[in-house]
Amino acid sequence: MKKLLPIAVSLAALTAMNVSASTLEDVQARGVLKCGVSTGLAGFATPNDAGQWEGLDVDLCRAVAAAVLGDSEKVEYVPLTSKVRFEVLKSGEIDVLSRVTTWTFTRDASLGLNFAGVNYYDGQGFMVPAALGVSSAKDLDGASICIQTGTTTELNLAEYFKLNGMSYEPVPVETSAEGRQNYIAGRCDVYTTDASALAAQRSVFEDPTAHVVLPEIISKEPLGPVVRHGDDQWLDIVKWSHNAMLNAEELNITSKNLDERGANANDPSAQGLLGTNEAKLGAMLGLDKKWAYNIIKQVGNYSESFERNVGKETALKLERGLNALWTNGGIQYAPPLK
Amino acid sequence: MSTTKKYPIGMHPALPPPSGSVGPVRWMRDNLFSSVSNTVLTVMGLYLIYIIVPPFVEWAFIDSVVLGADSRKECLKIMGDDRGACWSFVYKRWGQFVYGFYPVEERWRVNLAFLLVAATVAVVLVERLRANKALMIGALLLPVICFFLITGGLFGLVDIPTNKMGGILLTMIVGLTGIFVSLPISIMLALSRISKLPIFSILATIFIEFIRGVPLITLLFIASTLLSYFLPPGSNFDLLLRVLIMVTLFSAAYIAEVIRGGLAAIPVGQYEAADALGLSYWQSMRLIILPQALKISIPGIVGSFIGLFKDTTLVVIIGLLDPLGIGMAAISTTEWSGLGTELYVFIGMFFFIFCFSMSRYSLHLEKKLHTGH
Numbered sequence: 001m002k003k004l005l006p007i008a009v010s011l012a013a014l015t016a017m018n019v020s021a022s023t024l025e026d027v028q029a030r031g032v033l034k035c036g037v038s039t040g041l042a043g044f045a046t047p048n049d050a051g052q053w054e055g056l057d058v059d060l061c062r063a064v065a066a067a068v069l070g071d072s073e074k075v076e077y078v079p080l081t082s083k084v085r086f087e088v089l090k091s092g093e094i095d096v097l098s099r100v101t102t103w104t105f106t107r108d109a110s111l112g113l114n115f116a117g118v119n120y121y122d123g124q125g126f127m128v129p130a131a132l133g134v135s136s137a138k139d140l141d142g143a144s145i146c147i148q149t150g151t152t153t154e155l156n157l158a159e160y161f162k163l164n165g166m167s168y169e170p171v172p173v174e175t176s177a178e179g180r181q182n183y184i185a186g187r188c189d190v191y192t193t194d195a196s197a198l199a200a201q202r203s204v205f206e207d208p209t210a211h212v213v214l215p216e217i218i219s220k221e222p223l224g225p226v227v228r229h230g231d232d233q234w235l236d237i238v239k240w241s242h243n244a245m246l247n248a249e250e251l252n253i254t255s256k257n258l259d260e261r262g263a264n265a266n267d268p269s270a271q272g273l274l275g276t277n278e279a280k281l282g283a284m285l286g287l288d289k290k291w292a293y294n295i296i297k298q299v300g301n302y303s304e305s306f307e308r309n310v311g312k313e314t315a316l317k318l319e320r321g322l323n324a325l326w327t328n329g330g331i332q333y334a335p336p337l338k
Numbered sequence: 339m340s341t342t343k344k345y346p347i348g349m350h351p352a353l354p355p356p357s358g359s360v361g362p363v364r365w366m367r368d369n370l371f372s373s374v375s376n377t378v379l380t381v382m383g384l385y386l387i388y389i390i391v392p393p394f395v396e397w398a399f400i401d402s403v404v405l406g407a408d409s410r411k412e413c414l415k416i417m418g419d420d421r422g423a424c425w426s427f428v429y430k431r432w433g434q435f436v437y438g439f440y441p442v443e444e445r446w447r448v449n450l451a452f453l454l455v456a457a458t459v460a461v462v463l464v465e466r467l468r469a470n471k472a473l474m475i476g477a478l479l480l481p482v483i484c485f486f487l488i489t490g491g492l493f494g495l496v497d498i499p500t501n502k503m504g505g506i507l508l509t510m511i512v513g514l515t516g517i518f519v520s521l522p523i524s525i526m527l528a529l530s531r532i533s534k535l536p537i538f539s540i541l542a543t544i545f546i547e548f549i550r551g552v553p554l555i556t557l558l559f560i561a562s563t564l565l566s567y568f569l570p571p572g573s574n575f576d577l578l579l580r581v582l583i584m585v586t587l588f589s590a591a592y593i594a595e596v597i598r599g600g601l602a603a604i605p606v607g608q609y610e611a612a613d614a615l616g617l618s619y620w621q622s623m624r625l626i627i628l629p630q631a632l633k634i635s636i637p638g639i640v641g642s643f644i645g646l647f648k649d650t651t652l653v654v655i656i657g658l659l660d661p662l663g664i665g666m667a668a669i670s671t672t673e674w675s676g677l678g679t680e681l682y683v684f685i686g687m688f689f690f691i692f693c694f695s696m697s698r699y700s701l702h703l704e705k706k707l708h709t710g711h
Contacts, residue, residue, distance in 0.1 A: 039654070039657055039667055041670055042671055043672065046671040047439070047668075048671065049408075049431055051434055051439050078501065078657065079659060079667070083559075084563055088657075091563065091567060093577070200672070200675065204675045315672035315673075316672060
């Protein structure tokens with residue numbers, strides 16, 4: 001509100017305004033990264049009781065801030081609803097959108113946006129009572145399944161069961177709350193929706209351990225950070241902030257051992273990432289050579305972020321699954337730091 | 339009992355009425371059991387109250403947990419088998435509900451602003467204080483003082499960006515600004531619309547009809563997304579300010595029509611009498627027409643204000659965290675998820691208290707200003 005005067009001035013001198021040079025320079029000049037997040041989604045972006053934002057998406061914002069500004073706390077979180085997120089990004093009010101946004105062809109190709117990677121591979125999953133003793137979706141032949149009508153999950157389900165030569169009995173529900181009630185009341189054996197949503201639902205149950213989310217994911221929902229078209233340097237920075245966390249996990253560099261690893265001259269990959277040898281990775285991005293060091297020191301590698309926000313020790317209890325590194329059977333695969 | 343005392347004819351003191359025709363018995367007979375159908379309705383109403391109120395009181399107060407729980411699970415543990423409301427998240431996040439993400443060490447400024455607003459309301463409402471000129475001038479300065487107090491940037495107060503403001507603070511900023519700024523604008527709009535000068539009346543009509551023809555939510559979307567396309571890149575037009583402008587224009591258009599209704603209700607003789615007295619246009623408006631028209635319009639204006647105050651929750655949709663947004667963020671965390679009922683009851687009570695107070699004040703104003711004809 002205090003910006004009234006500058007607004008009046010800028011309105012009076014519309015033509016005199018020069019177009020901003022680059023997002024990186026803007027962010028560095030401003031000293032704070034503006035990051036669009038969810039208005040509240042367990043494990044991905046929620047304010048805690050003390051008002052601090054937490055979550056996997058929030059950690060990506062913090063990583064970019066650590067890389068660009070050297071301080072993961074220099075982030076201004078802009079809570080966005082799914083309706084306004086792309087417009088707000090395109091109008092330049094935020095620098096990066098990290099808000100469980102599915103990477104689809106249409107969004108990438110027609111909205112003037114670039115997806116900078118995938119920080120969470122989500123997809124449709126199944127939840128069953130642990131008492132059923134089912135450990136795979138392939139064992140669900142003949143099951144009754146609670147499913148939201150009129151969604152893509154309905155089509156995905158039909159396709160998956162047909163492909164696997166199984167049959168099922170659909171129990172149609174209108175909302176996720178209704179689905180949960182029907183499932184709890186035992187009107188269906190299985191409840192299906194997006195896997196992270198299933199985990200969130202399960203964490204609200206009286207006894208979450210009495211229910212398991214099956215490992216199979218039957219649709220593709222790659223969620224990742226988004227930036228505007230037209231600033232390739234910024235796209236690279238966001239992309240490699242995420243990749244740095246993945247590569248750190250692959251190299252087994254954590255927020256605990258990075259000083260030790262960076263000092264080890266026999267460890268050129270770690271030293272390159274941490275900026276302690278001659279490789280000038282940071283400079284190529286237009287950043288400090290400590291860019292990745294700061295990310296890992298302040299935010300952690302991908303595994304640390306994952307476990308802290310959505311992993312086994314949290315109420316969501318999500319498996320790494322698809323989000324495990326490619327070396328561990330997942331599909332999180334960062335290009336090499338060469 | 340036989341009467342022993344004799345009275346002269348016509349001097350007998352009045353006897354008390356029969357017990358069935360006074361007091362609560364009479365009232366109930368008149369109002370609750372006057373016919374068979376009314377009796378049935380009364381019994382049904384009592385039954386409804388019986389099945390709704392005691393369980394609600396038990397849920398909300400007796401079996402509820404406020405202190406000592408850090409998550410919904412702990413709430414459930416404390417409650418045991420008697421399931422009541424878990425208000426702990428409201429208690430734990432009270433700071434967020436009131437101030438949003440306003441820095442903790444600066445919250446005294448918001449408290450001071452709230453206090454000033456309350457004091458001003460008292461000054462404006464109590465007639466004896468209103469007579470005091472100095473106090474009234476202070477009241478007029480209030481918006482300026484509150485503005486600098488909350489946003490900072492003057493007298494060494496730290497600058498607080500508007501995106502840190504949320505919760506009740508945000509509702510108050512949007513609601514009160516909308517209410518107080520829109521009133522003068524709406525009077526101007528109403529006068530323009532009935533003006534004999536076509537340029538005024540056409541412009542006012544276009545503006546009013548445009549705003550009234552578009553839902554508030556659309557205006558908020560325009561404020562949040564479309565406006566930034568028209569502005570030069572890099573210029574940062576504060577989101578809250580954009581929302582305030584839109585909310586004010588929206589409410590001004592509606593109230594203008596209410597006031598126009600009031601103006602139309604003034605007999606034409608009043609206008610002619612004012613002219614005959616040789617009063618200028620502004621004099622006649624200020625002294626004769628507007629005082630009467632505004633008095634007639636009070637219920638409509640307050641109705642619009644109440645609507646506006648409740649509409650402030652719509653800002654959730656463009657990502658501003660008012661109390662409802664703060665609450666939804668709270669119940670989406672793993673600690674507090676599943677507490678939807680508690681949240682909506684709490685928010686409902688909050689808005690009810692404010693809106694009900696406004697409507698009572700409007701009744702009081704109507705009674706006080708009622709001069710009768």
